[in-house]
Amino acid sequence: MEKETLVPGSISEEELIRLVDTYSGILLGLCRLTLGDTAMAQDVVQETFLRAWKKGGIRQESEKAWLIRVAMNLCHDYHRSRWWKHIDHKASIDEIQIAEPDPADREILTLVKDLPFRERQIVILHFWNRMTLANIAQTLGISQSTVFRELEKAKKRLKIELEGG
Numbered sequence: 001m002e003k004e005t006l007v008p009g010s011i012s013e014e015e016l017i018r019l020v021d022t023y024s025g026i027l028l029g030l031c032r033l034t035l036g037d038t039a040m041a042q043d044v045v046q047e048t049f050l051r052a053w054k055k056g057g058i059r060q061e062s063e064k065a066w067l068i069r070v071a072m073n074l075c076h077d078y079h080r081s082r083w084w085k086h087i088d089h090k091a092s093i094d095e096i097q098i099a100e101p102d103p104a105d106r107e108i109l110t111l112v113k114d115l116p117f118r119e120r121q122i123v124i125l126h127f128w129n130r131m132t133l134a135n136i137a138q139t140l141g142i143s144q145s146t147v148f149r150e151l152e153k154a155k156k157r158l159k160i161e162l163e164g165g
Helices: 013-035 038-055 060-080 082-086 103-113 117-128 133-140 144-162
Strands: none
Touching (some): 013 038, 013 060, 013 103, 013 117, 103 117, 103 144
């Protein structure tokens, strides 16, 4: 017997489970790095899948980009919220590990956490998620030239910090 589609969207339970199984790890890692807080990252990932469920389905060829865009927009919403200034949103390195980094990666990860929010998002999407500048622009809803400028600014900041400056 075929399972019923969940309400309110037209996405089936199996499809929702597939999306969660396929993308929850990627989204959680991106959100942890972006927000620096595991609990907030989990909330954002949960809200992302809730929105996918409400939407009722995503074209399979663009589902990853759609989910990342929703998650990054939600991270941006958290960052803009009034209470953001009043909490300690700098997670420890151990909380945001995706895989066990070598000592050099740990230093870079610490520096990335201190980048301005938009630069941090772009660095994470480009270097950790291996997205092209065009895909990042599409995902974040900004121009490719803005992505390029922000990435260059972030690389300059990181280079200065790595050189001890």
